[in-house]
Amino acid sequence: MSLLEVTDLHVRYGAIPALKGIDLRVEEGELVAVVGANGAGKTTTLAAIAGAHRASGGKIILDGQEIQRRRSADIARRGIALVPEDRGIFPSLTVDENLRLGSYLVHDATEVTRMRSQIFERFPILEQRADQGAGTLSGGEQQQLAIARALLTKPRLLMLDEPSLGLSPALVDRVFEVIEDLHREGVTILLVEQNATRALDLADRAYVLTTGVMTASGTTDQIRASVDIESAYLGGV
Ligand code: ATP
Numbered sequence: 001m002s003l004l005e006v007t008d009l010h011v012r013y014g015a016i017p018a019l020k021g022i023d024l025r026v027e028e029g030e031l032v033a034v035v036g037a038n039g040a041g042k043t044t045t046l047a048a049i050a051g052a053h054r055a056s057g058g059k060i061i062l063d064g065q066e067i068q069r070r071r072s073a074d075i076a077r078r079g080i081a082l083v084p085e086d087r088g089i090f091p092s093l094t095v096d097e098n099l100r101l102g103s104y105l106v107h108d109a110t111e112v113t114r115m116r117s118q119i120f121e122r123f124p125i126l127e128q129r130a131d132q133g134a135g136t137l138s139g140g141e142q143q144q145l146a147i148a149r150a151l152l153t154k155p156r157l158l159m160l161d162e163p164s165l166g167l168s169p170a171l172v173d174r175v176f177e178v179i180e181d182l183h184r185e186g187v188t189i190l191l192v193e194q195n196a197t198r199a200l201d202l203a204d205r206a207y208v209l210t211t212g213v214m215t216a217s218g219t220t221d222q223i224r225a226s227v228d229i230e231s232a233y234l235g236g237v
Pocket of ligand 1: 194
């Protein structure tokens with residue numbers, strides 16, 4: 001059984017169909033990328049899985065259980081964490097306070113402490129900035145904070161929406177390095193990216209989303225062989 005199985009998912013914004021029956025699956029331990037141009041429906045796909053936007057049709061199955069009608073808080077408890085495109089951190093709270101918010105699903109205080117020191121090992125910059133307002137962090141640091149906060153929920157599936165967006169090339173490298181490390185350590189990841197080349201370099205499998213329809217899927221080698229990644233169709237690189 002797949003960890004996540006999405007079948008014939010439809011999402012509309014009023015009269016406008018954003019997803020027109022997409023299929024997608026993620027196996028435990030995989031890094032799966034969804035690539036596609038601006039407006040293809042990538043954010044909508046993650047929002048629907050996270051329960052932030054209601055599907056108008058189709059099924060979203062986590063571990064054999066339908067979740068498409070569940071509320072976002074319930075879906076988070078079941079192990080799906082979303083790092084949204086705007087990172088969703090609280091700028092007026094400190095880095096430390098933002099991280100504490102991430103630990104809300106873990107009730108064992110010793111475990112929270114252990115996880116925090118693990119997070120600080122992975123993201124030393126967050127320890128240095130612990131008492132600083134999160135809004136004063138650079139874009140790359142905010143992205144690391146957002147990922148760290150999601151990891152503190154101990155997700156079974158980590159969903160990342162355009163983590164490289166708005167970052168300088170050096171910070172893009174850093175964020176992709178973090179994603180690669182997490183994958184190597186066994187974290188299951190669903191990555192949405194406009195930066196198709198970089199996403200395909202990291203992923204095991206990928207889907208190409210074109211205006212609400214999956215137009216290609218397969219291993220990253222298959223996708224590279226069948227789709228012109230450099231084409232404007234994927235929004236360039
Ligand atoms: P981007 O990379 O630009 O974020 P995307 O692939 O994530 O693009 P979505 O944001 O999922 O695409 O948008 C899919 C389609 O749904 C687009 O045509 C968009 O204009 C439309 N859409 C998204 N949000 C809304 C909304 N709240 N109301 C109406 N239409 C929306």
